Amino acid sequence: MNPSSIPSDYLPIFIQFLVAAGFVVAVMVATHWLGPKRKSKLKLETFECGIEPQGNARIPFSIKYFLVAILFVLFDVEVIFMYPWAVNFKVLGESGLIEMLIFMALLLTGFFYIIKKGALKWE
Amino acid sequence: MFTTAILVKVIIIVSVFAITLVVAMYSTYAERKIAAFFQDRLGPNRAGPYGILQPVADGVKMFMKEEIIPDVSNKFLFIFGPSLAMLTACMTSAVIPWGRGITIGGNFYIMQAADVNIGILYIFGVVSIGVYGIMIGGWASNNKYSLLGALRASSQMISYEIAMGLAIISLIMMSGTLSVRDIAEQQQGFHWNVLYQPLGFLIFLICAFAETNRAPFDLPECETELVGGYHTEYSSMKLGFYLFAEYINMFISSAVISTLYFGGYNMPLIGRFVHDPNWLSMIGTCFLFGKIFFFIFFFMWVRWTLPRFRYDQLMNLGWKVLIPLSILNIFLTGIVMWLNGKLG
Numbered sequence: 001m002n003p004s005s006i007p008s009d010y011l012p013i014f015i016q017f018l019v020a021a022g023f024v025v026a027v028m029v030a031t032h033w034l035g036p037k038r039k040s041k042l043k044l045e046t047f048e049c050g051i052e053p054q055g056n057a058r059i060p061f062s063i064k065y066f067l068v069a070i071l072f073v074l075f076d077v078e079v080i081f082m083y084p085w086a087v088n089f090k091v092l093g094e095s096g097l098i099e100m101l102i103f104m105a106l107l108l109t110g111f112f113y114i115i116k117k118g119a120l121k122w123e
Numbered sequence: 124m125f126t127t128a129i130l131v132k133v134i135i136i137v138s139v140f141a142i143t144l145v146v147a148m149y150s151t152y153a154e155r156k157i158a159a160f161f162q163d164r165l166g167p168n169r170a171g172p173y174g175i176l177q178p179v180a181d182g183v184k185m186f187m188k189e190e191i192i193p194d195v196s197n198k199f200l201f202i203f204g205p206s207l208a209m210l211t212a213c214m215t216s217a218v219i220p221w222g223r224g225i226t227i228g229g230n231f232y233i234m235q236a237a238d239v240n241i242g243i244l245y246i247f248g249v250v251s252i253g254v255y256g257i258m259i260g261g262w263a264s265n266n267k268y269s270l271l272g273a274l275r276a277s278s279q280m281i282s283y284e285i286a287m288g289l290a291i292i293s294l295i296m297m298s299g300t301l302s303v304r305d306i307a308e309q310q311q312g313f314h315w316n317v318l319y320q321p322l323g324f325l326i327f328l329i330c331a332f333a334e335t336n337r338a339p340f341d342l343p344e345c346e347t348e349l350v351g352g353y354h355t356e357y358s359s360m361k362l363g364f365y366l367f368a369e370y371i372n373m374f375i376s377s378a379v380i381s382t383l384y385f386g387g388y389n390m391p392l393i394g395r396f397v398h399d400p401n402w403l404s405m406i407g408t409c410f411l412f413g414k415i416f417f418f419i420f421f422f423m424w425v426r427w428t429l430p431r432f433r434y435d436q437l438m439n440l441g442w443k444v445l446i447p448l449s450i451l452n453i454f455l456t457g458i459v460m461w462l463n464g465k466l467g
Contacts, residue, residue: 020213031360122435
């Protein structure tokens with residue numbers, strides 16, 4: 001067990017980032033140089049099943065996706081709250097268990113509410 | 124001493140990176156061979172004996188294809204999308220312990236790029252950034268199919284991320300640490316977490332399928348409805364990156380599943396026959412790769428066996444089944460640990 005990490009422990013992650021980024025950039029440049037370049041107006045159109053493209057794709061989309069994103073933010077924050085609790089679960093003992101049960105009950109109440117409201121109903 | 128340590132880290136990182144790429148390359152070959160086996164066909168068999176050079180041929184083909192960037196797209200984001208998808212796929216392997224470690228000349232080197240004490244949070248963080256790769260690419264294409272595919276992908280991935288996070292919490296309650304290496308070490312012998320957390324494992328496995336956009340959760344690239352989904356407009360190696368990132372993600376999630384739930388590099392009983400710690404560690408690494416390859420096979424097995432979900436079924440499964448189940452699992456874990464007197 002190493003209870004605390006020092007900043008130099010994260011150095012390998014930085015090196016990994018450099019390796020991965022170097023690879024990505026090199027491949028992107030290589031594919032740009034290697035491929036043939038015979039562009040035409042038709043090739044550079046977006047694909048729409050062979051018919052002429054109608055307008056562009058900057059169009060309003062279903063609000064349901066937005067709702068899911070908002071709910072994700074709420075629930076993910078709650079999940080993140082639970083991580084420090086889970087790590088210290090054995091130390092906190094019974095009081096920690098009871099406190100988390102209350103937190104879970106509130107979370108589930110909210111969850112029940114959004115389901116009853118039909119926020120997750122997809123036609 | 125410090126420079127040697129860095130040099131060793133660089134060697135580990137570059138070799139893990141190379142292994143990841145090779146495994147991902149040959150996963151594409153394995154996928155096609157396994158699909159062929161399931162459908163009573165031969166599969167690729169022209170490039171080299173039994174077609175084993177097929178992934179190389181595919182790679183060269185991807186490089187030699189014309190690079191098309193649609194006129195109406197956002198040029199920078201169009202290139203940035205697949206780059207980000209690939210970058211995040213390659214970053215996750217940093218915290219996975221590949222083996223216990225090797226002693227060379229009196230120095231002990233752990234077979235892991237970075238042994239940080241928040242390994243699991245790191246994995247979650249990087250996986251979450253992966254959503255952007257798909258979303259940016261699909262939006263920048265300025266194509267309706269791509270947009271729909273990207274929207275589906277991102278809302279699917281964020282939905283299953285919650286259940287995945289909750290499934291892991293019950294594991295952390297037992298282990299009391301976020302370090303991936305400590306969790307692997309705690310499972311010595313037959314104390315594999317899957318035996319204590321079967322429900323958590325099942326939820327995690329399902330979420331891993333959804334996070335990697337693999338069948339039966341491959342709605343973002345559902346051919347019958349969306350042409351190619353978020354990568355409809357992509358060609359050359361940019362398309363290659365999206366496809367390749369999926370296989371790398373599959374490899375990494377197999378590694379994470381094996382490490383968190385199946386004992387990682389621990390091999391029961393081997394300690395009785397082999398006593399040299401270096402050899403033990405090497406055998407453990409081979410054993411870990413055995414587990415990983417099994418899970419990669421499992422991913423493919425499921426893909427060629429199950430039909431695809433409908434979108435409402437997918438969202439209902441994520442929100443109304445997996446999230447309540449994983450909360451129930453946390454509850455059960457807490458109660459059982461309390462009854463067994465594990466709490467301080």
